[in-house]
Amino acid sequence: MESTRGAAGRRRDAHPFRVEVGDLRRQPGKVRTLRIGAPLSELAVSGSAVPEEEPVELEARLESVHEGILVTATVRARWRGECRRCLKPTSGELVAEVRELCVEHGDEETTYRLDGDELDLEPIVHDACILDLPLAPLCGEGCLGLCPECGADRNLEPCSCVPAPDPRWAGLSVLTGGRAESGGGRPRPRQGADGSP
Ligand SMILES: [Zn+2]
Ligand SMILES: [Zn+2]
Numbered sequence: 001m002e003s004t005r006g007a008a009g010r011r012r013d014a015h016p017f018r019v020e021v022g023d024l025r026r027q028p029g030k031v032r033t034l035r036i037g038a039p040l041s042e043l044a045v046s047g048s049a050v051p052e053e054e055p056v057e058l059e060a061r062l063e064s065v066h067e068g069i070l071v072t073a074t075v076r077a078r079w080r081g082e083c084r085r086c087l088k089p090t091s092g093e094l095v096a097e098v099r100e101l102c103v104e105h106g107d108e109e110t111t112y113r114l115d116g117d118e119l120d121l122e123p124i125v126h127d128a129c130i131l132d133l134p135l136a137p138l139c140g141e142g143c144l145g146l147c148p149e150c151g152a153d154r155n156l157e158p159c160s161c162v163p164a165p166d167p168r169w170a171g172l173s174v175l176t177g178g179r180a181e182s183g184g185g186r187p188r189p190r191q192g193a194d195g196s197p
Pocket of ligand 2: 147148149150151152159160161
């Protein structure tokens, strides 16, 4: 293994997702696989977040290509959030598959940055987490949520609130009511027919 400059070594400690790729860049076609697990900050969307103390796991395959380094990776992290329906804490694991090209002086819209012999995988890991975090997590598919009237958790016990009239049902009752009154196509009541002399 080549000797590592002190400064680079110190920077790697502070940025665990930063890796030396000088050997790869000098040998097009060469592949290296690596695993890194480290916490990352600022992984949050409106409904969920990866807690700061929770490690994010990266399993990556780095391939030296003509343009730079092609990164194919799986990113995993535990997240916590709040159930959209009942507001109880909920959690899960995100698993994101990514395939990104890292180039020097490339188009920042479509590629990630390569700094000479140093590749910082953190932006890739960060973006993969943000894209995979659920915006509206549920504690379970069958969560019944809170009663909009009294706020009771309907997963624990049914409340006695009368459900707000649903416009669709209201329309239906008007329809049946109208039919009963007019008596249009219905058969004559048997009692009346029998009673008439
Ligand atoms: Zn819920
Ligand atoms: Zn209620």
